[in-house]
Amino acid sequence: MRLQSLTDAAGLLRRSDRDRVSAVMDRISGRFPQIFVAVYTGSLGEMANLRQFGFWLLNRAAFEDVPADKPNEAGILLVIDAESKAAGITFGYLLDPFIEESDTFDCLSRAHAYWLEGRHADGIVKALDHLALVLKKRSRQGRRDPERFERKVRPPVRPSELVKRLRDGHRKADTAEVVTHDDSERPSQPRT
């Protein structure tokens, strides 16, 4: 599915609004060379689920105006459903260790008052500005203590491997015990 990183399918943004939003998106892309931001507005219908739609769109979309060296793993997608009046943020695997759900909620909260008044562009700009602050903070933290973030995404140990390790440990312990026992008994053996 091909689309632009700023797709106003719902027609919420005027030309000047689009320019402002594009400028903020470009600024984030410039300051964070690894990532990009996409904004999609549309009417998803009553049955649509905003989380599922964001998840689906970020995994399936091919953003035409995003450089090829920035895969969707590095994307942050802001979806606004004009019909249900809801908005959500989805982000790729690159940012998985660094962004919490509470961070995205804070970004959306900044825009809530503007969106209530129908000032969609202002809300988007506010949300993205706060997102930039969060990204900046997380980037610094990530450089200072990468271990902390890596731990969050390290794959969990499978039960079978855990059992195997336990068994290996027991075997080693048994062997060590036998050796120790032999060593202790050796001096007490009667000489012939």
Added chain:
Amino acid sequence: MNVPRIVIATVLGLGVLSAARQEPPLPVWDPEERSALEESGWVPGAILLNPEPLPDVPDAEVAEPVPPGLENPTDAELAVDESPPAPVPEEFIGDYFAARPESFLVDPQGLLGSEPYAERLGFLNYHADDSSIDFFIYVFGGDQEIPSDVRGEETIERFFSEGVPAAIVFYFLGAPERSIFYLSPSLTDVVAAPEQRRALQSSMMQAFSRTDPIDEFVAFSVQMSIRIYWMERMLSGDAVGEPPADGAAADLAAPVDGPAADQASAKPPGPLAEFVALVALPAALVLSALVTLAGLGFWLKVRARYRFPDFEVEPRLGGPHAAGIGAVISFASAASPPASQRDQVPDYLRRL
């Protein structure tokens, strides 16, 4: 012991000094060599080493020669005007002495003429802007006399006791030697009388260096302005040296090319200049340094790039690129603010 050495060194030093005090004899020509040189026509050092005494020169011949083009003064010039000075006309007395003058230049008789008056008034206004001591000049005719019932000290005390400290000069046009200098009561005690006298004499000397009465007046006022500036500096407690000598002051105050150049050259470095030198210039330097630093900081901030460590994340939920599903917020109603939506329950945990 060191004592004998000191004694010996002292004796030797005294001997050397006494020998140095004796002038060595002048060299003397050998008669044969001298005669040989005289035959050749030139004797080196003949003037300096001439043993013959200088002939006596009569005093009349060594008298200072009269510079060419300068003639002796005529009898008319040497004649002293014996006529008594006329009093200031009665109709102008009120204009002079009825109230504190509103202008720094008081010339109700119009003795200066309109153009010099305006030019000098501008100069005095400039002085007032740049100095904490105002400078008032009352202009009278050179042959006029202030009526005896007008007492200068009382007049000054009455009009200048309050307000900005002031220096007042009664100037007689064409007769600068008759000028009278007053200071307002707040200054009389702090500026010594000799200093006041020197200021007046210095200004008179500057006036005497001109021939035209207006030029005299200009030179006088400029020099007095400079002296007032030095008084001001002394009062402010600055460690100042002697006020510039008359020659230096003349260089500073001398009109070069008309009134404009005169005013430009006569600008004393007043409080504003001191403020600029002491406070404004360092402050401007500090401010510019801060602005530069702020600009540098802003430039670095704009140029800053932030990167994230790239960790390998195991794909989840079958998503090849993303499974980081963030928050969702509803803005359908103002009745449900963000605070009430913070605790979000994933859809798959909701009861159908």
